[in-house]
Amino acid sequence: MSRLTDANVALAREMIARYPRPKSALIPLLHLAQEQEGWVSDDAMAHLAELVGVTAAEVRGTCTFYEMFKLHPVGTYMVNVCTNISCQLLGGEELLHHAEEALGIRPGGTTEDGLFTLEDVECIAACTEAPCMQVNYRYGLRLSTDDFDQIIADLRAGRHPQGLVTANPGEPIPSHGTLGLTRQQTGESKMAGVLPPEQVNEAPVWLNANATEDAS
Amino acid sequence: MTATEPEAEVVADGVPVTIDGVEILANKGELLIAAAERHGVYIPRFCYHPRMKPVGMCRMCLVEVDTGRGPGLQPSCMLPVSDGMTVLTESDVTKKAQDGVLEFLLINHPLDCPVCDKGGECPLQDQTMAFGPGESRFVEEKRHFKKPIPISDIVYLDRERCILCDRCTRFASEVAGDPLIHFQARGNQTEVNTFPDEPFSSYFSGNTVQICPVGALTAKPYRFKARPWDLSEIASTATLDAVGSRITVQSSRNQVLRYLGVDSDPVNWGWLSDKERFSFEAWNSDARLTQPLLRGDSLGNPTDEGDQLVAGSWALALTKVAEALDGVEPERIAVFGGARMTNEGQYAWAKLIKSVLRTDNVDAQLGDGAGGKALLSLPRTTIDAACTPGGTVVVLGADPKETHGSLFLRLRHAAENDGASIIEIAPRSSGLAPYATSSLYPVPGELDQLVDALGDPFGDAAGVDGDDIAAVSERLRNEESFTVVVGSGSLGDSPAVIERAVLRMAALFPNASFLPALHRGNVMGALDMGLAPGLLPGRQAVGPEAPGTWANTPAMEGLDTTAMLHLAEEGGIDVAILLGCDPLTDFPDAGLAERGFNKVSHLVAVDSLLNFTSTGADIVFPAAASATEVDGTFTNIEGRLSPISRKVTPPGTARADWMIAVEIAAQLGVDLGFIDIDELWADLAAASPLHSGVALGDVMAADTDGVLLTGTSIDSVEPPAVDVPNSSDLRLVVTRKMYDEGTILTHCPSLNQLAAGASASVNPTHFSALGFSEGDEVKVTSQSGSVTVPVISDPGVPAGAVAIEFNQPNASAASLLDSARTVTTVSLERVS
Numbered sequence A: 001m002s003r004l005t006d007a008n009v010a011l012a013r014e015m016i017a018r019y020p021r022p023k024s025a026l027i028p029l030l031h032l033a034q035e036q037e038g039w040v041s042d043d044a045m046a047h048l049a050e051l052v053g054v055t056a057a058e059v060r061g062t063c064t065f066y067e068m069f070k071l072h073p074v075g076t077y078m079v080n081v082c083t084n085i086s087c088q089l090l091g092g093e094e095l096l097h098h099a100e101e102a103l104g105i106r107p108g109g110t111t112e113d114g115l116f117t118l119e120d121v122e123c124i125a126a127c128t129e130a131p132c133m134q135v136n137y138r139y140g141l142r143l144s145t146d147d148f149d150q151i152i153a154d155l156r157a158g159r160h161p162q163g164l165v166t167a168n169p170g171e172p173i174p175s176h177g178t179l180g181l182t183r184q185q186t187g188e189s190k191m192a193g194v195l196p197p198e199q200v201n202e203a204p205v206w207l208n209a210n211a212t213e214d215a216s
Numbered sequence B: 001m002t003a004t005e006p007e008a009e010v011v012a013d014g015v016p017v018t019i020d021g022v023e024i025l026a027n028k029g030e031l032l033i034a035a036a037e038r039h040g041v042y043i044p045r046f047c048y049h050p051r052m053k054p055v056g057m058c059r060m061c062l063v064e065v066d067t068g069r070g071p072g073l074q075p076s077c078m079l080p081v082s083d084g085m086t087v088l089t090e091s092d093v094t095k096k097a098q099d100g101v102l103e104f105l106l107i108n109h110p111l112d113c114p115v116c117d118k119g120g121e122c123p124l125q126d127q128t129m130a131f132g133p134g135e136s137r138f139v140e141e142k143r144h145f146k147k148p149i150p151i152s153d154i155v156y157l158d159r160e161r162c163i164l165c166d167r168c169t170r171f172a173s174e175v176a177g178d179p180l181i182h183f184q185a186r187g188n189q190t191e192v193n194t195f196p197d198e199p200f201s202s203y204f205s206g207n208t209v210q211i212c213p214v215g216a217l218t219a220k221p222y223r224f225k226a227r228p229w230d231l232s233e234i235a236s237t238a239t240l241d242a243v244g245s246r247i248t249v250q251s252s253r254n255q256v257l258r259y260l261g262v263d264s265d266p267v268n269w270g271w272l273s274d275k276e277r278f279s280f281e282a283w284n285s286d287a288r289l290t291q292p293l294l295r296g297d298s299l300g301n302p303t304d305e306g307d308q309l310v311a312g313s314w315a316l317a318l319t320k321v322a323e324a325l326d327g328v329e330p331e332r333i334a335v336f337g338g339a340r341m342t343n344e345g346q347y348a349w350a351k352l353i354k355s356v357l358r359t360d361n362v363d364a365q366l367g368d369g370a371g372g373k374a375l376l377s378l379p380r381t382t383i384d385a386a387c388t389p390g391g392t393v394v395v396l397g398a399d400p401k402e403t404h405g406s407l408f409l410r411l412r413h414a415a416e417n418d419g420a421s422i423i424e425i426a427p428r429s430s431g432l433a434p435y436a437t438s439s440l441y442p443v444p445g446e447l448d449q450l451v452d453a454l455g456d457p458f459g460d461a462a463g464v465d466g467d468d469i470a471a472v473s474e475r476l477r478n479e480e481s482f483t484v485v486v487g488s489g490s491l492g493d494s495p496a497v498i499e500r501a502v503l504r505m506a507a508l509f510p511n512a513s514f515l516p517a518l519h520r521g522n523v524m525g526a527l528d529m530g531l532a533p534g535l536l537p538g539r540q541a542v543g544p545e546a547p548g549t550w551a552n553t554p555a556m557e558g559l560d561t562t563a564m565l566h567l568a569e570e571g572g573i574d575v576a577i578l579l580g581c582d583p584l585t586d587f588p589d590a591g592l593a594e595r596g597f598n599k600v601s602h603l604v605a606v607d608s609l610l611n612f613t614s615t616g617a618d619i620v621f622p623a624a625a626s627a628t629e630v631d632g633t634f635t636n637i638e639g640r641l642s643p644i645s646r647k648v649t650p651p652g653t654a655r656a657d658w659m660i661a662v663e664i665a666a667q668l669g670v671d672l673g674f675i676d677i678d679e680l681w682a683d684l685a686a687a688s689p690l691h692s693g694v695a696l697g698d699v700m701a702a703d704t705d706g707v708l709l710t711g712t713s714i715d716s717v718e719p720p721a722v723d724v725p726n727s728s729d730l731r732l733v734v735t736r737k738m739y740d741e742g743t744i745l746t747h748c749p750s751l752n753q754l755a756a757g758a759s760a761s762v763n764p765t766h767f768s769a770l771g772f773s774e775g776d777e778v779k780v781t782s783q784s785g786s787v788t789v790p791v792i793s794d795p796g797v798p799a800g801a802v803a804i805e806f807n808q809p810n811a812s813a814a815s816l817l818d819s820a821r822t823v824t825t826v827s828l829e830r831v832s
């Protein structure tokens, strides 16, 4: 059962209501589906199609355009090793080979315990810190093979991996798909309004709000 | 093109543009690629299609354009013309760009032209030869996909060949409104595909095959059947529905292999429904009648082995028919059908029936829709007028998506792109509901009451909210003019309901004009030729005077199908003639049809394929298929005459319908007065003032949009009385679907599995009140019979009604209907 849960359907409706056209909410909704299962299943896409009133083929078209939506189950931790030029020059390929051996899987594969999925990725925009990788999009920088082993060992042991950069020190690494540790709510006054573009004839409320703040 | 022509079309806001040194005058807002083409300069393209919005996907149309800031390459399909623009379509820079674009397009193209169906008519192949690099520098591995995958029951997709032009996907979402195919993935991995297990089951999928500029999309009926250079073709008209979509018929070795849609601006814009496109399969069927059939032995005598239909000779069949008709009173003859013939077949039969046999008992409509006389009395209009930008269209008791595919696409386009408002007044929500500005669903039997209320709103009527009625009423009264597409209504109602509704509409709204969207191909031709009670050729009422060369007029006032069957039931019909029709399955009262035909002494059928009714005939004449085996003309819903062309020879000894009429008349000792189409047309011109000014040659000319016939000499018809019993029983709605168990469809291997089956749809309020759950099997019982079908909840069905689809594989709704009743009341009972 990988349709959205009732709680997530409620959230989805809230998200949809923020857009003038329901289908504009597709990307955040796909994230929501991925957060629920760790990946985006066909059932979830069909469910989103129902929610926003488009065909499932259209949802799939949008979903498959983005690398970060996974169409197959992946491990709790998504390990992305960069082998693009800067990293390659500084040992990215070796790091990837080491990762393959250490985890016993090839890029694209998932360890049997379901903990790790390995991927060979293009530049992840940390070239100055090459070679680098990401675990669920948290960076590990200037990594040696030992650093890699330590991170994996920490994750396996349920310890916080010191080798990964997190926003706050010691913050846990949530499982793949998790969007954030807290959920933000957008207040009514911050909404851009739900009029379709062709019906919009005045500035959005938040703009007015800013204007009055500036004036005061 | 003569040099003076561009000047001839000077328009007030024309835009001067110089293309390859020649100044032309483009229309304001026109795309450069279109302006150039109109003036004889063809810019190569793949993704641009004149009937869809440009997307600039392929870059093949790059040309060097200078708008005053120096020359640069621009895609001409995305560039509206501007004043003083100079364009070079053959400069070195342009050529280099074309060469480069083609090289890129071919990087991943498999170049499997020798085994590709498109080879020989492939824009990619042709343009590579004309503009391409000649040699590939690409030595790397191309991308690989599983070779063709079915994306629907009919269409196959080879993703390796696809050049990602976005034509098929745009068609699906922009034109058909069925976005079931979509680009998937990104960059080098991009592919067209469906959602897993959700096929591209659009009624219009075949159009994507026609517009795909490579061999990526192929249609099952044509795969590996022929090479384009083996095909010969002829311009014709599609005959399955009454829109009269223009087509090219292509054949090889005397077998029709393909229909292609032709872009006729006033009619179908190049599009066809799949049903229309692949219907030729039926005429290639092994089941085609090739010789006359007689009951008994081959001499038509009864045998001991019971009464089988056996092949006999034409001479004998004609003798037998003459014997059967000998001395029979005109009022004891009944003729059913004729709507699937060419105009010429219809005219010859009308003359035989009304002048020679002197009976007026003939009905091509088979209980479908308002009577012919009523329809011909209405002010008529064109599809273009119906689709006027910003205009208003009332769809009255019609579902064009199910019954008139290319008309649906035109109406949908008008609503989606040209600001037309569609007002749907239907027995249940139709395929136009998503595009309609208002939808009114009156309870069965009360459509005419709703129309009366639109003329003079007084509150709720026919189960429809009074405010909704008032709003639509006001809108209609304030329109300068509007179009009413009038269909068959619900087959569960007596045809008097839709007839009264449409006549009241005409009386209440002098600003309305009408497009009759009836079932069966050339039904409007049948009415125009007089194959209906009370009508003579050329929209004239039967009167004392015989038209043209006719010797007589009918001896008495004629009956429609229902009345003929009632008379037959009482033993009042001696000879019944079936002209390409199957009343036992197709007439909306199966019980009456069966009782009636059981009592007929002699049943004669003229048809291309045997059906349920003609299986019981005594004499069967094999008819050439009007679609592809006969030369003649077609009359569409607008009254537009267009050519039907003979492309292949009929099987065996099958003959054109009009020839069979001539032969039978001759056997009866009467010369119908024509032995070829030209003579027939002259005879028609003498009999019909409507056709007298039309030259057959003008209709048959391939490159025209046909000849529009306007006007009528039928005076206004008195609306029939409609009496609906006041009861709270559930009332039945019966409507037709695109795919059903009709004779032609069941003989098309690609289409005969597509009928979805009937279900009983009820309004959600009833659904829960009756305690059903979705998909429960229910028994629907009327006074006439019962069927068992799954029940579903559908807000598009009026409260108090049950809606069932007609003639489906799991249930024949005709068995529930009683043509003597205004409405059919039913009860529902769960059986599972």
Ligand code: SF4
Pocket (backbone or CB within 6 Å): B161, B162, B163, B164, B165, B166, B167, B168, B169, B192, B208, B211, B212, B213, B214, B216, B217
């Ligand atoms: S399948 Fe054909 S029509 Fe569709 S995108 Fe590919 S090339 Fe274009």
Ligand code: FES
Pocket (backbone or CB within 6 Å): A082, A083, A084, A085, A086, A087, A088, A122, A123, A124, A125, A126, A127, A130, A132
């Ligand atoms: S090359 Fe590895 S982060 Fe840029």
Ligand code: FES
Pocket (backbone or CB within 6 Å): B044, B045, B046, B047, B048, B055, B056, B057, B058, B059, B060, B061, B062, B075, B076, B077, B078
């Ligand atoms: S035809 Fe212009 S970009 Fe394809």
